[in-house]
Amino acid sequence: MTDMTEEQAAVxxxxxxxxxxxxxxxxxxxxxxxxxxxxxxxxxTSEMEVGTLTEPGPGYWPRxxxxxxxxxxxxxxxxxxxxxxxxxxxxATARVLGGFATLVVFTLMFEQxxxxxxxxxxxxxxxxxxxxxxxxxxxAIAVVAPLASYLLFVTxxxxxxxxxxxASLWGGx
Numbered sequence: 001m002t003d004m005t006e007e008q009a010a011v012x013x014x015x016x017x018x019x020x021x022x023x024x025x026x027x028x029x030x031x032x033x034x035x036x037x038x039x040x041x042x043x044x045t046s047e048m049e050v051g052t053l054t055e056p057g058p059g060y061w062p063r064x065x066x067x068x069x070x071x072x073x074x075x076x077x078x079x080x081x082x083x084x085x086x087x088x089x090x091x092a093t094a095r096v097l098g099g100f101a102t103l104v105v106f107t108l109m110f111e112q113x114x115x116x117x118x119x120x121x122x123x124x125x126x127x128x129x130x131x132x133x134x135x136x137x138x139x140a141i142a143v144v145a146p147l148a149s150y151l152l153f154v155t156x157x158x159x160x161x162x163x164x165x166x167a168s169l170w171g172g173x
Contacts, residue, residue, distance in 0.1 A: 031073040038069040098130050114164025115154075119146030 041062060048059025102125040109118035123142035127133040133141075150167060153159040164172060 028077065031076040034069055034073045038066045038073070042066050095130055099126065102126050102130070111162055114167060115161050116146045116150050116164050116166040119149065 045059050045062040045066070048062065049057035050059045050063055051057030102122055105125065106118050106122035109121055120142045123145060124138055127138040127141060128135065150161075150164065150172070154161055154164075154167070154172065
C-alpha cells in the first residue's frame with residue numbers, strides 16, 4: 001500500500017468525464033435515420049422488377065441492400081450499445097466530411113474525365129490530404145490503382161464506362 005501525502009488525500013477524485021452523444025437516444029437516432037433512408041430507397045425502387053435468384057431483375061440488389069439495412073438497424077434496437085458509442089470529435093468529424101467531399105468530387109469528375117483521372121484525384125485527396133501518407137506512397141497508389149482498375153474492368157471485362165480522357169491518349173475508350 002502506498003502512502004499518500006496530505007495534499008494528495010485532500011484532492012477529491014474528479015467525476016468521470018462525460019462525452020457528447022452518449023446515452024440511449026444517441027445510440028438509436030442513427031438507426032432510425034438508416035431505416036428512414038432504406039424506406040426512401042424502397043419507395044424509389046418499388047417499381048423495379050426483382051426477378052429471381054437465378055435471374056435477378058434490376059430491383060434485386062437494391063432490395064437486398066434495403067432489407068439488409070433494415071434488419072441490421074432493427075438488431076441495433078434490441079442490442080445494448082451504450083458502452084460502444086463513439087464520441088464526435090471535431091478533427092474526426094472534419095475528416096469524415098472531407099472523405100465525403102472527395103467522393104462528391106470523384107463522382108462529378110468521373111462523368112467528365114473518366115475513371116483514371118477521377119480515380120487519381122480521389123486517391124491523392126484521400127491518401128495525401130486526409131490520411132497524410134508520404135508523397136511517394138500517395139503518388140504510387142494514385143497512379144497504379146486507377147490504371148489497374150481501368151485495365152481490369154474496361155479492357156479485360158469489357159465494362160462500359162464513360163469516355164476516359166487519359167485512356168484516349170493511348171487509344172483506349
